[in-house]
Amino acid sequence: MIIDLRSDTVTKPSDAMLEAMLKAPVGDDVFSEDPTINQLESMAANMFGMEAALFCPSGTMTNQIAIKCHTQPGDEVICDELSHIYQYEGGGIAFNSGCSVKLLKGNKGRITAAQVLEGINPDHDYKAVSSLVSVENTTNRGGGACYNCIDLQDIKEVCLKYNLKLHLDGARLFNALIAKQETTKEYGNIFDSISICLSKGLGTPVGSLLLGTAAFIKKGRRVRKVFGGGMRQAGYLAAAGIFALENNIHRLAADHLHAKQIGEALSKKDFVTNLVEPETNILVFEVLQPYTPVSFVEFMARNEVLAFAISPTQVRLVTHLDITPAMVTRLLSIIEKM
Numbered sequence: 299m300i301i302d303l304r305s306d307t308v309t310k311p312s313d314a315m316l317e318a319m320l321k322a323p324v325g326d327d328v329f330s331e332d333p334t335i336n337q338l339e340s341m342a343a344n345m346f347g348m349e350a351a352l353f354c355p356s357g358t359m360t361n362q363i364a365i366k367c368h369t370q371p372g373d374e375v376i377c378d379e380l381s382h383i384y385q386y387e388g389g390g391i392a393f394n395s396g397c398s399v400k401l402l403k404g405n406k407g408r409i410t411a412a413q414v415l416e417g418i419n420p421d422h423d424y425k426a427v428s429s430l431v432s433v434e435n436t437t438n439r440g441g442g443a444c445y446n447c448i449d450l451q452d453i454k455e456v457c458l459k460y461n462l463k464l465h466l467d468g469a470r471l472f473n474a475l476i477a478k479q480e481t482t483k484e485y486g487n488i489f490d491s492i493s494i495c496l497s498k499g500l501g502t503p504v505g506s507l508l509l510g511t512a513a514f515i516k517k518g519r520r521v522r523k524v525f526g527g528g529m530r531q532a533g534y535l536a537a538a539g540i541f542a543l544e545n546n547i548h549r550l551a552a553d554h555l556h557a558k559q560i561g562e563a564l565s566k567k568d569f570v571t572n573l574v575e576p577e578t579n580i581l582v583f584e585v586l587q588p589y590t591p592v593s594f595v596e597f598m599a600r601n602e603v604l605a606f607a608i609s610p611t612q613v614r615l616v617t618h619l620d621i622t623p624a625m626v627t628r629l630l631s632i633i634e635k636m
């Protein structure tokens with residue numbers, strides 16, 4: 299029994315999800331004729347109280363389409379230095395949109411309205427035009443930390459005042475909503491665009507959604523085609539998304555409980571330090587003597603537990619829907635004996 303805690307992207311579709319996929323009516327989505335994709339898009343837009351949605355192959359694509367639609371070449375995007383859009387999307391902000399970035403040093407990947415205000419360039423010929431702010435919730439490199447809605451409202455005020463667009467990289471937004479007991483509608487109210495991943499905690503094999511106004515999504519569809527993301531009978535994948543939105547949101551609380559239990563066991567160990575108290579399903583900690591992150595990961599692998607050394611000092615563990623309570627119990631006993 300392998301316990302794979304490298305990422306919440308490693309989940310396999312359940313039998314019930316596969317059954318829903320097999321039964322999906324499909325059509326050519328480039329002609330907007332896939333009924334299952336159309337259903338998923340309108341379902342997601344309604345959940346967030348937003349006008350429209352766009353089904354895409356990945357969260358990188360939904361983020362990159364949003365950045366492209368909100369900016370002009372030469373503009374500047376404001377985000378935290380740990381942001382996925384900056385760290386893990388292959389330089390796409392420059393490659394796809396021709397934009398520079400203003401990196402803010404936030405707290406666990408979270409930025410404040412005051413920092414955003416300070417990050418906006420003055421209106422001079424020699425300065426890039428600040429046109430977009432992107433925030434991440436939950437934060438990936440920040441150890442799954444969540445924003446409070448009120449702090450996002452403050453960022454929105456600054457954006458409105460200075461005429462900047464506000465994008466949410468909500469790859470794990472549902473983890474934040476469950477942890478903070480917030481609603482999709484609150485988020486739909488704040489952001490110009492939202493990206494959510496169906497293939498992380500929600501457990502589908504493929505897929506992300508971009509949400510926004512009808513005009514924004516119309517433009518986004520065009521950019522998706524240019525980026526090579528126009529899909530045909532992808533309703534089989536959208537059916538997994540519908541299944542996930544209907545069945546896999548509330549159970550995220552179990553993943554959060556598992557992360558907490560594992561975190562408590564780790565924090566009792568002398569070789570673990572700077573463990574970021576898990577707010578959701580991600581645990582990030584530093585490893586000390588007699589282990590290194592690499593030797594810790596190797597030790598775990600010998601015990602059929604897969605972990606991820608994310609830096610020369612840090613290890614990351616992520617819980618997800620394929621991690622059972624029995625697996626957590628086994629992991630706790632492995633940690634105890636270390």
Ligand SMILES: *Cc1c(COP(=O)(O)O)cnc(C)c1O
Pocket residue numbers: 355356357358359361382383434436437438467469470495497498506
């Ligand atoms: C996983 C992730 C994405 C999207 O990743 P894809 O692998 O392209 O789907 C975007 N943002 C964050 C914060 C993520 O964790």
